[in-house]
Amino acid sequence: MTTIRHHIPDTMLDAYRAGTLPHAFGVVVAAHLSLCDQCRALQEAGDMIGGALLQDSAGSALRADARERMMAALDAPPPRPPLRVSGPFPSAVMDELDGKPPRWRMLGGGIRQQLLSADSEGALRLLYIPPGKAVPEHGHRGQELTLVLQGSFSDAAGAFHRGDVEAAHDEIDHQPVAGPGEPCICLAATDAPLRFHALIPRLLQPIFRI
Numbered sequence: 001m002t003t004i005r006h007h008i009p010d011t012m013l014d015a016y017r018a019g020t021l022p023h024a025f026g027v028v029v030a031a032h033l034s035l036c037d038q039c040r041a042l043q044e045a046g047d048m049i050g051g052a053l054l055q056d057s058a059g060s061a062l063r064a065d066a067r068e069r070m071m072a073a074l075d076a077p078p079p080r081p082p083l084r085v086s087g088p089f090p091s092a093v094m095d096e097l098d099g100k101p102p103r104w105r106m107l108g109g110g111i112r113q114q115l116l117s118a119d120s121e122g123a124l125r126l127l128y129i130p131p132g133k134a135v136p137e138h139g140h141r142g143q144e145l146t147l148v149l150q151g152s153f154s155d156a157a158g159a160f161h162r163g164d165v166e167a168a169h170d171e172i173d174h175q176p177v178a179g180p181g182e183p184c185i186c187l188a189a190t191d192a193p194l195r196f197h198a199l200i201p202r203l204l205q206p207i208f209r210i
């Protein structure tokens with residue numbers, strides 16, 4: 001397994017622990033936790049001490065190094081729960097799929113998606129991007145949290161491999177391009193429709209609820 005370099009933002013991990021994340025984002029966090037020893041250790045440590053360290057009122061100076069200090073405080077790795085992973089899909093994703101393989105819908109350009117859930121708080125989808133293909137350039141009206149489950153993609157923020165998450169928000173425009181080799185499969189949560197720059201993706205948006 002490749003080393004995970006891009007993790008869940010701490011604020012989102014806090015919200016996940018507090019149970020305040022919208023469903024779509026919670027599934028992405030749960031899937032990342034099942035692939036990432038570091039975030040899982042943080043999560044378990046946070047559970048043990050009630051989040052007191054991360055939520056200390058001393059403010060941002062403490063928060064900035066809370067992750068490092070908590071990792072250092074863990075002199076022994078906590079026991080790991082058994083991981084249920086089916087092919088590229090962690091158990092949190094398999095639950096969304098009702099244990100079945102994805103039923104892809106073509107989006108054009110070889111890109112496919114399966115919408116897993118959508119409500120007023122956010123949408124959750126699986127995306128399938130053939131090697132070397134680009135997702136149409138887009139911006140965001142809200143937050144987007146994308147977890148790589150297979151293959152890789154890259155954009156201006158860097159390269160993202162299995163287990164990596166990219167957190168994008170309304171100030172970021174990007175055009176992810178799948179890496180060579182395996183098709184890239186991603187799990188993506190959004191809390192508002194994306195902003196596509198080209199006409200055709202814009203026309204297709206209502207149909208595919210992207």
Ligand SMILES: [Zn+2]
Nearest residue numbers: 007008036039
């Ligand atoms: Zn992580």
